[in-house]
Amino acid sequence: MTKADIIEKVCEEVGGFSKKEAADVVEAVFELMKNTLAEGEKIKISGFGNFVVRTKQPRPGRNPQTGDEIVIEARRVLTFKPSNVLKSALNDE
Secondary structure (H helix, E strand, O other): OOHHHHHHHHHHHHOOOOOOHHHHHHHHHHHHHHHHHHHHEEEEEOOOOOEEEEEEEOEEEEEEEEEEEEOOEEEEEEEEEEEEHHHHHOOOO
């Protein structure tokens, strides 16, 4: 599903929105989520799951082509943990 598909579904499901207004709403939600995560805050959506930014420490690695040892830099990664409601929906329970 693409962002355009999400905009289309919002427009259909909610009603009363033009496609432009639905696009603005979807963009605003994504922008808010992006800014919140960039600040290092957690996003918890009840019935859906948690988005959390984690910091990974530098660690030794290996270049698979040459076999040379390298250091994989420290970085921040986004993780998602689905809620039990979403897990149940995915497994038809």
